[in-house]
Amino acid sequence: xxxxxxxxxxxxxxxxxxxxxxxxxxxxxxxxxxxxxxxxxxxxxxxxxxxxxxxxxxxxxxxxxxxxxxxxxxxxxxxxxxxxxxxxxxxxxxxxxxxxxxxxxxxxxxxxxxxxxxxxxxxxxxx
Numbered sequence: 001x002x003x004x005x006x007x008x009x010x011x012x013x014x015x016x017x018x019x020x021x022x023x024x025x026x027x028x029x030x031x032x033x034x035x036x037x038x039x040x041x042x043x044x045x046x047x048x049x050x051x052x053x054x055x056x057x058x059x060x061x062x063x064x065x066x067x068x069x070x071x072x073x074x075x076x077x078x079x080x081x082x083x084x085x086x087x088x089x090x091x092x093x094x095x096x097x098x099x100x101x102x103x104x105x106x107x108x109x110x111x112x113x114x115x116x117x118x119x120x121x122x123x124x125x126x127x
Contacts (some may be wrong), residue, residue, distance in 0.1 A: 055112050056080075056087040057100070085115055094118050 035037070060079025070076070085097035098112040 021053060051091050054089045055098075056089055064070075088111060088114065 058078025060076050060078050062076070086100055087094050088096040088098060095118055096114045097116040097118065098114040101111050101113045103109040103111045
């Protein structure tokens with residue numbers, strides 16, 4: 001009569017450790033995934049933080065003497081030409097470019113129609 005094969009205790013322990021090690025790695029991965037989900041879920045308060053958005057129509061450089069001569073109705077020519085995209089700046093960083101438009105609801109207000117999102121994480125405003 002054949003005897004049932006008995007597993008070698010050392011082999012059985014090694015196999016169990018291998019399973020536990022794999023389970024441990026999966027548990028760690030699941031915990032990290034849960035942490036990431038919580039981090040994304042907790043982003044809600046951050047999304048409500050106000051930021052300053054500016055649209056740069058252009059700039060001009062002039063001596064202080066010329067600046068002092070300016071009065072009501074004076075026109076300062078900017079370096080930006082009509083039809084060129086304007087830059088959208090958020091907290092000092094260029095994030096997009098677009099075209100100036102008149103807001104349809106109120107003819108007395110301007111808006112910007114975004115035409116390009118500026119990528120990059122360099123921190124330069126000359127992206």
